Amino acid sequence: MRYAFNPSKRVLMGPGPSDVHQRVLSAMARPLIGHLDPEFVQMMDNIKTMVQETFITKNMLTFVVSAPASAGMETCLVNLLEPGDECIICVNGVFGGRMVDIAERAGAKVYKVDTEWGKITELSQIKKALELCPKPKLVALVHAETSTGALQPLEEISDLVHEAGALFVVDAVTSYCGVPLRVDDWKIDAIYTGSQKNLSAPPGLSPISFSEAAVKVLENRKTKVQSWFFDLSMVKNYWEGAKRAYHHTAPVSSIFAMYEALNLVLDEGLENRWARHNEVHQYLKNKLEALGFRFLVEEKYRLPNLNAVYLPEGQDEAKLRADLLNQFNIEVGGGLGVFAGKIWRVGLMGESCTRNHVNMLVGALDELMVK
């Protein structure tokens, strides 16, 4: 042993990863099987079904990208966009900004809809953008901004987007399995998420799904996707059909973990899981406000599972956050971008979404905060 391996036992209450259930951890400790083993192929089929169930979609093109959610974002955008395409992207935090960067690298002309961080994009803003860009190929936005804790309503925007003949692309990284999300009902054409937040599997995988309309766009591309790894025209042959064409070696152990995490979600029931996230959020909210924390986001657009809060006056956020980690093994997240050093992001996601977690955090804060 040259480098000791002794990770501490942390309580994960940041923006992800969240705590992972023992059943999921144990699944990862199982000996591997081959990525073309008939048992693994069956497992991929089951995962596809479970991802469909959790996205609430019948989309045939539904599977898991073998890389983190940022790669899922890139997969969705670079497959749908070709050089010269016009699109509208809403930006109210880090991840909307990342979508713009990716779309521009793919050669698209991006019409940005900028909104103050912590607020949601209003319908009127999309209408205005559609006046400047009346025939966008797609309109993309973030359902739950991990950098601010804002939860974006989607249904009315979806109608507007489809009236314009565009595809509706949604980042569901922090909403999936934590708050209501109905891909088919809300007519979402392309969606991606990650494994490590409300699903509570380890980070590293990105479930995605494409509607029939989106699949038609993929099939009618005039140019090759710039990326080999993200090109769905090839990777989908590994996830679909009678003959599973080798594409890349799937991350077998991570798939084992996701398999069990999805089973846990379906055992609990999606609606129960959404309700739990909301209930524990209320429990946290009352206690944090009693300690003097203030929420960044207006109540009706507040993401229950990612609580962006200003600290009470007189508290040193960096020191308090380090003390929580070092003295109580509790991780909460700092701010990103314009909110760096200004807010905390307290995650209540998946296995980390329990009243016991809230009480651990509040008890530690009570001990550590400057009185």
Added chain:
Amino acid sequence: MRYAFNPSKRVLMGPGPSDVHQRVLSAMARPLIGHLDPEFVQMMDNIKTMVQETFITKNMLTFVVSAPASAGMETCLVNLLEPGDECIICVNGVFGGRMVDIAERAGAKVYKVDTEWGKITELSQIKKALELCPKPKLVALVHAETSTGALQPLEEISDLVHEAGALFVVDAVTSYCGVPLRVDDWKIDAIYTGSQKNLSAPPGLSPISFSEAAVKVLENRKTKVQSWFFDLSMVKNYWEGAKRAYHHTAPVSSIFAMYEALNLVLDEGLENRWARHNEVHQYLKNKLEALGFRFLVEEKYRLPNLNAVYLPEGQDEAKLRADLLNQFNIEVGGGLGVFAGKIWRVGLMGESCTRNHVNMLVGALDELMVK
């Protein structure tokens, strides 16, 4: 429980993944820590050092791509190539072909050096290519072709490449930690590999390393890398320097696994590990030849850890391979590309490289083969 999780206990003797040591499996079953936790940052530093030691390099830009080896291939090529650049890529199997595809998507003009599958690229072929393309930006080839089991000598080609002022790019997916590989001594400018072969960690990660000359090329790019996820100018800020800028959520559990797998390699010693792969290969070779199998690759260019073999006459490769899996839980690989249905690929990699593995396989074959 809606979908049972009961993977069989397989004996992995295909082209990867290979068997994984219990210490590595147990590491993955450890509760997660955050991807920005100081303990995790320390772990990334240690992994960087261990990857440097196993590549035998002092390259500062050495780290792990959060996706499978194919993504590592893409990372190397799309960061070094810009539209209009000329390069030479040697193709003697599936993975050389994949490099060509990726380089062309990046807008490069590729001079292909084609060699019959199962053979190595000769120095004279590179010389000829350099006449057609005297100033390539890079010359790329595969050290160990996983599709054929051919082991490419690198040192003389490296000299030739550097005389032409080009960067030398090497795919080490199936050679890393299994056969001699000396990145600095052999003046390799960019190299990528995977986690799941001789390293015997689960698939899903790709260690890479860039020389100073390659870093200069990265720094002098005129255009943005087309891919956000693979753009080293950003991801390296997460792996290096005093302030670790958030880029994407690292696959924490997979990193835990790789950490322990690297420790196991260094405990054994690289040279001992290379010797073990060679010894067990000889042990397998004698027994397979006694059963009537014939090797595809000429003896001096034969990869010890991936044995590409023709079956004895009268054996049905697909049936025999399925019987091995179904009756003995032993996985061997079939042929890829032009060798599909024609050869087997028997892996002796990492934890799967023991005489016990050979004897399990040979005993099962003796039972199953048509006499």
